[in-house]
Amino acid sequence: MKGNKINQIEYPIDPTGKCEQYIGDNQVTKCSSFLPNINSIYISANSTQKDAMKLLDTYFGLLTAVGSDSCKGSSLTYQTLCSMYLKECESFTDSLTNITVSIPKRICRKSCTDVTKLCKIESLFDCSQNEPISNLPLCPLNLTEYDLSSVNESSNYQLQCYAPLSNDSIEIPVTNYCPYPLMYINSTDHTADENRGYMFVSENSNCVVPNPVPLYTPKQWDRLYNLSNSLAVLSCVGTLFLLITFNVLNKKVNRFDRMNALFNGSVFMMSLSGVIILFAGGPRALIKDGGARISVWEDPLCSSTGFIFQMFSIAAILFWVVMAFELWYKIKFMTKRLDLRKYYIPFIIVVSLVFSIIPLATKNYRMIRGNMHCWVHTTKLQNSLFWIPLGIAITIGTVFIGLVMFEIHRIVSASTKGGMLKLEIKSILNVALIYLTFIYLFAFNFYMNGQEGVVYGQIESFYQCTLNNDPSECTIQGPSIGSLGFFIFCIRIYGVYCFILQGLNIRAYKIWKDSIFFNNRLVTYFKNNIFQMDNSSTGSGTSTTASATTKKNGLESLNIDSAFSKNNDSDDEDEYDPYKKTKNSCSLKDIQVSRS
Numbered sequence: 001m002k003g004n005k006i007n008q009i010e011y012p013i014d015p016t017g018k019c020e021q022y023i024g025d026n027q028v029t030k031c032s033s034f035l036p037n038i039n040s041i042y043i044s045a046n047s048t049q050k051d052a053m054k055l056l057d058t059y060f061g062l063l064t065a066v067g068s069d070s071c072k073g074s075s076l077t078y079q080t081l082c083s084m085y086l087k088e089c090e091s092f093t094d095s096l097t098n099i100t101v102s103i104p105k106r107i108c109r110k111s112c113t114d115v116t117k118l119c120k121i122e123s124l125f126d127c128s129q130n131e132p133i134s135n136l137p138l139c140p141l142n143l144t145e146y147d148l149s150s151v152n153e154s155s156n157y158q159l160q161c162y163a164p165l166s167n168d169s170i171e172i173p174v175t176n177y178c179p180y181p182l183m184y185i186n187s188t189d190h191t192a193d194e195n196r197g198y199m200f201v202s203e204n205s206n207c208v209v210p211n212p213v214p215l216y217t218p219k220q221w222d223r224l225y226n227l228s229n230s231l232a233v234l235s236c237v238g239t240l241f242l243l244i245t246f247n248v249l250n251k252k253v254n255r256f257d258r259m260n261a262l263f264n265g266s267v268f269m270m271s272l273s274g275v276i277i278l279f280a281g282g283p284r285a286l287i288k289d290g291g292a293r294i295s296v297w298e299d300p301l302c303s304s305t306g307f308i309f310q311m312f313s314i315a316a317i318l319f320w321v322v323m324a325f326e327l328w329y330k331i332k333f334m335t336k337r338l339d340l341r342k343y344y345i346p347f348i349i350v351v352s353l354v355f356s357i358i359p360l361a362t363k364n365y366r367m368i369r370g371n372m373h374c375w376v377h378t379t380k381l382q383n384s385l386f387w388i389p390l391g392i393a394i395t396i397g398t399v400f401i402g403l404v405m406f407e408i409h410r411i412v413s414a415s416t417k418g419g420m421l422k423l424e425i426k427s428i429l430n431v432a433l434i435y436l437t438f439i440y441l442f443a444f445n446f447y448m449n450g451q452e453g454v455v456y457g458q459i460e461s462f463y464q465c466t467l468n469n470d471p472s473e474c475t476i477q478g479p480s481i482g483s484l485g486f487f488i489f490c491i492r493i494y495g496v497y498c499f500i501l502q503g504l505n506i507r508a509y510k511i512w513k514d515s516i517f518f519n520n521r522l523v524t525y526f527k528n529n530i531f532q533m534d535n536s537s538t539g540s541g542t543s544t545t546a547s548a549t550t551k552k553n554g555l556e557s558l559n560i561d562s563a564f565s566k567n568n569d570s571d572d573e574d575e576y577d578p579y580k581k582t583k584n585s586c587s588l589k590d591i592q593v594s595r596s
């Protein structure tokens with residue numbers, strides 16, 4: 001009787017429910033061997049076999065992706081999974097009215113719990129959840145009860161839940177399917193394939209993580225790619241401009257121009273590696289096999305751009321340290337000449353080559369997963385060939401920056417006129433900005449190395465998102481897009497820094513003004529014919545007005561060339577070189593700031 005119910009719950013009967021034959025296996029879901037009765041599968045208007053097969057495809061793929069060997073090798077796993085969504089059906093027909101009622105046999109909760117524990121997917125599937133329509137347990141503890149009085153049966157008919165038994169005679173299916181966005185690779189040697197650029201989600205799975213890694217949505221990745229491409233081009237153009245301006249067009253190249261050329265040239269080559277990738281198709285050109293793997297040393301684009309980036313990054317760092325040292329020496333010993341180029345240039349070239357050839361010889365250039373370029377692979381090589389030398393360089397550079405600030409403070413404090421800080425502000429900014437970006441790269445890299453296991457250990461939660469949402473909007477929790485974006489910014493921004501601090505000044509203007517680009521027959525022709533005609537057509541009245549306006553404003557001259565010349569005391573090499581004492585030099589003895 002209904003009044004004696006203890007552990008069982010009465011389930012409603014769906015009038016649209018009926019029993020039908022199993023529709024058969026597909027490429028992913030193989031249930032024919034695991035169902036207790038393939039001739040009687042329960043369906044209703046709200047739950048068809050096609051709907052069930054879609055869910056089973058996802059869970060079969062999940063088993064392939066993250067299931068342990070014990071999980072995938074047990075028949076109980078597939079018996080439980082198949083019978084949960086393709087429930088066995090029982091039907092009852094009233095012989096007088098010819099009315100038929102069909103009811104499903106549900107999986108027991110203990111069977112469900114045992115399998116989720118075996119497969120370690122408790123976080124993905126809750127065996128205690130309720131059905132969406134009836135709001136009753138999906139997996140009953142023991143019995144389910146139905147009122148079958150409409151077909152002349154018991155009003156409290158009790159149906160035992162299904163608890164499958166392990167059957168070793170059943171052949172376990174082998175599937176080549178991985179749920180989106182994972183990709184299946186027929187691998188027989190995971191270690192060898194990982195060296196080729198694949199990343200498997202687990203040791204027992206042939207499913208690999210797609211590229212770019214779903215840390216962000218595809219649209220967000222595109223924005224990061226565009227940022228990298230744009231900054232690479234801007235840095236490349238900016239440093240090329242500086243090299244042409246101060247080392248090609250400049251008629252008075254001094255030792256400081258040559259020093260800057262070494263650093264700017266290194267930054268240009270770093271940026272060029274990004275431009276090469278851009279013209280090859282952008283960072284996506286480093287993604288191979290339809291997104292299944294990243295580029296490694298045997299891919300020419302990766303090994304070449306990785307070698308260029310590594311070599312000239314090391315060179316730029318070392319030249320930066322030399323710049324910090326020379327800036328300090330320039331302020332500390334204004335009258336003493338120091339020329340160590342014949343020592344540090346060969347040293348920097350040798351060190352940069354050695355630190356770049358070692359990864360190439362050991363086949364350790366590959367695309368940085370979740371980033372935009374190829375670089376040194378393995379933490380051990382990164383630390384020994386880049387981050388440790390970088391840390392030493394930053395330490396040395398920091399010492400000289402501190403000494404520079406101390407000398408400037410001492411000079412400015414002793415001078416009543418001031419002005420030394422203004423004289424050296426661009427050099428200080430150049431060193432300081434590069435220092436700060438190096439610090440961020442250093443910190444972010446070590447943060448990411450520590451988070452790699454956390455980031456790639458979230459495949460299960462990622463799947464939970466794909467089951468209930470648009471998969472393209474699902475991501476693996478990792479570093480914020482802002483932090484990675486700033487990391488890319490720091491890698492590619494050096495050329496822009498250099499252009500702003502070195503190229504936007506009066507000296508650069510005068511070099512271009514006096515260059516062949518503005519002093520050739522074509523320009524002379526336009527000056528003498530086109531511009532002269534325009535000036536003459538304005539009439540003498542305009543000249544008179546302009547003259548009057550000039551006097552009214554108290555200006556002695558509107559000659560821009562003269563104004564530029566007054567603001568630049570370093571047109572001549574002797575005057576620009578602080579190691580040679582001239583009439584315009586500054587002495588610590590009398591604390592005088594040079595003036596025109």
